[in-house]
Amino acid sequence: MNRFYFPTLNYSDSEIIVEGDEAHHIISVMRKSTGEMIEVSDGEGQIIECEIISIKKKQVFCRVLNRFHLDKEKPQFKFLVPVLKNPNRFEFMLEKLTELGVHEIIPFVSENSMRVSDKNSRWKKVLISAMKQSHVDFLPNLHLLSNFNEIITQINLSNSLIFHGDVEGEHPGELRLQKKISETESIYLAIGPEGDFSEEEKKILRSINSIPVKLSNNRLRSETAAIALMTLIKNLKPEASQ
Amino acid sequence: MNRFYFPTLNYSDSEIIVEGDEAHHIISVMRKSTGEMIEVSDGEGQIIECEIISIKKKQVFCRVLNRFHLDKEKPQFKFLVPVLKNPNRFEFMLEKLTELGVHEIIPFVSENSMRVSDKNSRWKKVLISAMKQSHVDFLPNLHLLSNFNEIITQINLSNSLIFHGDVEGEHPGELRLQKKISETESIYLAIGPEGDFSEEEKKILRSINSIPVKLSNNRLRSETAAIALMTLIKNLKPEASQ
Structure with missing residues (x-):
């Protein structure tokens, strides 16, 4: 599954909206479309598996299916x-x-x-x-x-x-x-x-x-x-x- | 000391002549001149330390000062x-x-x-x-x-x-x-x-x-x-x- 980066994830939402550069990357570079599964990471150990439910010009709306939060590694x-x-x-x-x-x-x-x-x-x-x-x-x-x-x-x-x-x-x-x-x-x-x-x-x-x-x-x-x-x-x- | 590559070294000579691309590299890229020391390797474990004694258009004449021959490494x-x-x-x-x-x-x-x-x-x-x-x-x-x-x-x-x-x-x-x-x-x-x-x-x-x-x-x-x-x-x- 392709992974994308969106640092300002809201942890509690059941839907997320990816915007800006990364939305462009999802839509125009990786050419993802409605119904496809993607992973979104906030770069701080939170990984969200989700399904794209709709795409607007510069916004990707996703339904959250799974959510993982990894502890900071040590050392x-x-x-x-x-x-x-x-x-x-x-x-x-x-x-x-x-x-x-x-x-x-x-x-x-x-x-x-x-x-x-x-x-x-x-x-x-x-x-x-x-x-x-x-x-x-x-x-x-x-x-x-x-x-x-x-x-x-x-x-x-x-x-x-x-x-x-x-x-x-x-x-x-x-x-x-x-x-x-x-x-x-x-x-x-x-x-x-x-x-x-x-x-x-x-x-x-x-x-x-x-x-x-x-x-x-x-x-x-x-x-x-x-x-x-x-x-x-x-x-x-x-x-x-x- | 800069090292150069010349695969067709004659092992017994007390003088060597570097020609072709590598001579060009010595003269025009590294801008070496007479009297300078260089190392020449044949890429097969032989390393020659030498002094440049003269430079012609596409030839570098060197006096051999030291010669090392390394055994093939194992494994x-x-x-x-x-x-x-x-x-x-x-x-x-x-x-x-x-x-x-x-x-x-x-x-x-x-x-x-x-x-x-x-x-x-x-x-x-x-x-x-x-x-x-x-x-x-x-x-x-x-x-x-x-x-x-x-x-x-x-x-x-x-x-x-x-x-x-x-x-x-x-x-x-x-x-x-x-x-x-x-x-x-x-x-x-x-x-x-x-x-x-x-x-x-x-x-x-x-x-x-x-x-x-x-x-x-x-x-x-x-x-x-x-x-x-x-x-x-x-x-x-x-x-x-x-």
């Missing part, structure tokens, strides 16, 4: 992503992290970053599209672009684990964790920009006990490193610890 | 990749698998594949570019496009392990292998096309003891599944078995 995966020079590669990285179930995306600039600007609304569209495509239940929370050092100071270290990609890091099968994954509120992941983290930034990562993870024997592009790190850490067993 | 990672409708996504997949150290790429069409054609020489350029970028020592061997069922019959099962992405597969932390990774000549990896493997193809995969691996709780696009499967299996410990 929350929060990824510090360096904004890349090449926008296609950066957006590809956003798409892949969304598919793989990231909960927060925190774009940063750092010492070795290229001059970049915040394209928040454009990037958000990439996340929405990937969320619908892969039937992800939670739209990742996209932060505003900020500075690496500032972001680090805002992390609550007491209930988090932090990992970063590092060519001199530990083999993913040998990671020693200070606490069990299942007892952690947040897992922060970070990879460096083209040109990697600076020495100063690596020192900061060490100071907050971020665990360096060796992702490959080869030099990986930033977006490849991000996908590899997300895949490896997301697939650690919940009870993994030292 | 060999051989990836059965479905050709995708979207060429950008397909080429992205090729690039990422190369960065992550794949040794053979076996493109296939199968029951649910879109109508596609073999773009072997174009795809090879993607591999070469990724190999140079990520300092990969072996250029992946790119097979001609063929049929999924035919490829399967040619696999030597006795010294191989085979894995495929499957939403109903096993968690990567729970895989039971019939033999140790380190005792295996070849590791075959496969993911389905858009629309997944057909029931018949899944039956064939079961019949050759391919191990189904659950890559994510979400529906992954084919290229994402390929990157995730490669990352997970490449990072299993060499002594991993049941």
Whole structure:
């Protein structure tokens, strides 16, 4: 069943009306018609299965048949992503992290970053599209672009684990964790920009006990490193610890 | 040091002459000049560190300073990749698998594949570019496009392990292998096309003891599944078995 995104769902209604861009998408792009079943997600864990009962110019009227509400997942995966020079590669990285179930995306600039600007609304569209495509239940929370050092100071270290990609890091099968994954509120992941983290930034990562993870024997592009790190850490067993 | 690709290196020479496209790349794109150091790889494990001693129109003359010859890695990672409708996504997949150290790429069409054609020489350029970028020592061997069922019959099962992405597969932390990774000549990896493997193809995969691996709780696009499967299996410990 095709899934659509409509963030302002009213939870109690037995009918819903999808309007605006997403109505256009349902009608003109996906060419849905009366009688067809669709899923509508609010990107916050609520999924509604419904039947289209009528279509007007820019409105889709649906009868609610089933309603699911999923609890927020735990731990929350929060990824510090360096904004890349090449926008296609950066957006590809956003798409892949969304598919793989990231909960927060925190774009940063750092010492070795290229001059970049915040394209928040454009990037958000990439996340929405990937969320619908892969039937992800939670739209990742996209932060505003900020500075690496500032972001680090805002992390609550007491209930988090932090990992970063590092060519001199530990083999993913040998990671020693200070606490069990299942007892952690947040897992922060970070990879460096083209040109990697600076020495100063690596020192900061060490100071907050971020665990360096060796992702490959080869030099990986930033977006490849991000996908590899997300895949490896997301697939650690919940009870993994030292 | 920048790395270049020249497949017809003469192993014994104390000087080498790079010609053709790659000479153009050295001179006009990377703007190297006399006295600079470069690395030249033949894509088969031989790496030559050399100094540019003169440049002519379409020839770069280099003095050999160091020469390394790496043994073929074991096991060999051989990836059965479905050709995708979207060429950008397909080429992205090729690039990422190369960065992550794949040794053979076996493109296939199968029951649910879109109508596609073999773009072997174009795809090879993607591999070469990724190999140079990520300092990969072996250029992946790119097979001609063929049929999924035919490829399967040619696999030597006795010294191989085979894995495929499957939403109903096993968690990567729970895989039971019939033999140790380190005792295996070849590791075959496969993911389905858009629309997944057909029931018949899944039956064939079961019949050759391919191990189904659950890559994510979400529906992954084919290229994402390929990157995730490669990352997970490449990072299993060499002594991993049941």
